[in-house]
Amino acid sequence: MLEVRDLVAGYGGVPILRGLSIDVQPGEIVAVLGANGVGKTTLNRAISGLIRTTSGAIRFDGAPISGLSAPDIVAAGLIHVPEGRKIFPNMSVRENLELGSYRRGRVNRAANLERVFGIFPRLRERTGQFAGTLSGGEQQMLAIGRGLMAEPRLIIMDEPSLGLSPLLVEEMFALISRIAAEGLAVMLVEQNVVQSLELAARAYVLENGAVVMAGSADDLKRDPRLMKTYLGM
Amino acid sequence: MLKFDIFLSALANGLMTGAVYALIALGLTLVYGVLHIINFAHGATLTAAMFAVFVAHSVFKIDPYLAIVMLTPLFFGLGYAVQRFVINPASHGNDSNILLVTLGLSIIIENALLAGFRSDTRSIDVPYGFSVIEIGNLFLSTPKVVAFFASFVVAGLLWLLLARTDTGKAIRAVAREKTGAALSGINVDHIYAVTFGLGAACLAIAACLLMPTFLVNPRIGNAFVLVAFTIVVLGGMGSIAGALVGGLIIGVVESLSGLYFGESLGQIGIFLIFILVLLFRPTGLFGAKA
Structure with a gap:
């Protein structure tokens, strides 16, 4: 449904994303994980048309969208719930x-x-x-x-748990799983690794603007590298 | 009782002039509230609109009130086009560039009018130009009464547009949260241009309401726009209600200080208020706290 291929994008000629590729299939929850500053928000901004991409391709339902404006991408049904809410x-x-x-x-x-x-x-x-x-x-x-x-048709949620109390984070993730249960594809972009992996079927882990780990949530949960980096174990 | 009658008549005149001031300030405050820039071409646009009324009347024999239905959409379109295809591309997203572009536009418009019409002061003759409405001992100029009520109608329509329509809601959304608006599918550039067009449309209406009792020359807009700036600051930058109330206050202050200090000192009261507001309430009467 969403295909991102070898995406390079950034600000003022400085690349933040260095050849990044991810996929989201219809009806699935995909988590995109990573610490602050690895390019998660830049990825969202590039997909939703807020910044121009340098190279690479973004396709939604097979149609290229990397040159479209933000309103046109909304019209196609790819909705981005931004970090910081922007209400x-x-x-x-x-x-x-x-x-x-x-x-x-x-x-x-x-x-x-x-x-x-x-x-x-x-x-x-x-x-x-x-x-x-x-x-x-x-x-x-x-x-x-x-x-x-x-x-x-696909909703991108950028850090929905940011700044919420632990109890509210639980509630927010429960609500997201309820929304996704109706068949909506969700790309969940989060720093909250443990809860995101509970919710998602698959996940990508970003570092320095590229994917360093990818796979099913269950596999990643047991991956010692992830445990070491994010859980300090 | 003669003295009280004079006071009342000055008050009424002040309110009527103030309503037109408010209409001019409305366009300025709307553009400021959404684009966060002062439109320096506001005065020159008003002058251009007044000349348009003048030409419509003297060449095509179109009554200024009838001209409202033609000039309002025309100026909306011009404002839209100028913002979308001149100001926005030239600004490269930099607010100080927008200031300079609007300043440049005002110089071009003023000098084009000067070249086309020379510096003569002109007016139009309409049969109702000197007609009055008599209320007790008060004699109110009919065109000014019309302008007073028409200004309120326009302000009311503008408020309805902003409060009730999707376009109006999009204008308010873009004013505070550009990114959120774009991600809701709102074309921010289009909304900017619509806002600019609405500002110009307000000026076209103001020009049609002014011309039956007023004169026009290529620099006339500046006098109005200085007053409009004061109103916008007094009412609170970006506030529609503020522009309306501020306009009425300034109109009355101008008229009463003219009465008590003499005509030539009439504008002193306006600028006293301007300084006092900046000193004691810099956000204006209806302005949001920074």
Whole structure:
């Protein structure tokens, strides 16, 4: 469904991604793991059209998307829930969600709104509240909800657990697994290795802008290199 | 009671002028609130719109109020095109470049008008130009009363657009969170240009409302835009309600200080307010805290 091949991208001529390749199949949860600064966010920004790629290919459903603008990639159904949430703080929860269907899913807006409120009942209680006044966890729910409003075919979640309390992290991962259980493909980009591997079927581990480990989540969980690097064992 | 009547009439005149000031400030504050830049071509665009009303009336015999329906979409389109195809590409994403480009545009527009129309001051003659509405001892100029209510209608429509339509919501979204907007499928460049177009459309309407009682020369816009800057700062940069209330306050202050300090000192009150706001409430009346 999503194919990234030998991707090179960066800022101001400095490459952050150095020939990176990953795949996401329909309906699967794929984790992309790595510490701070290995290029996870750059990868997301390149896939969703926020930065231009230097070389390599990105295909979605077989069609190249690396030259498309961010709105065109949204229109294709590839939705990116960004790191730091990037919600609209000056607007109500409802307006934030409505804007999720600005480009895609507009005809089903009312039904999708109900669906999102079904997944995140806490957002329903806060429909009229300014998004900027929500707690961190609620803002994350809002960001995911806004993404779901566009009827994604593949959703990229960049660090959804960042800045949340351990209890909320559990809740967030449970919600993501529930969303994915409906058949949505999820690319989960995380630093939280243990919980991401519980959720995902397959995973890639990035270092220095390239994939250094890849495989099924079960295999990676037992891989001594991963244990050493991320779990200190 | 004569003195009180004069005061009342100055107050009413101030409110009516203030409403048009508010309309001009509305365009400025909208562009600032979304693009986070001061549009230095705002005054020159107003001048161009006033000349457009003048030409429509003197050449094509089109009434200024009828011209609203033609010039508003025309100026929206011009504003859209200038932002999208001139200002945005020339700025390379750098705000200080945008300032310089709009400043350059204002110089080009002003001098083109100077070349085309010379520096003469011109006005148009409409049959209702001197008609008045009598309320008790108050005599209100009909075109000014029309301008007052029309300005509120435009501000109300603009508010509805921003609050209720998807495009309006996208404008507010882009104002605060560009990346989030792009990832929701909003074309940020398009929204910037729409915002700029709306600013120019406000000026076209203001020009149509002003021309029945006002005159035009190639530098006229500057006088208005200085006042509009004060209003935007007073009301709070980027605030629609602030522009409206600020416009009315400034109109009344100008009119009353003209009454008490003499016509030539009328504008002193405006700039006193400007300095006081900057000293004591730099975010303005409706401005968000930084």
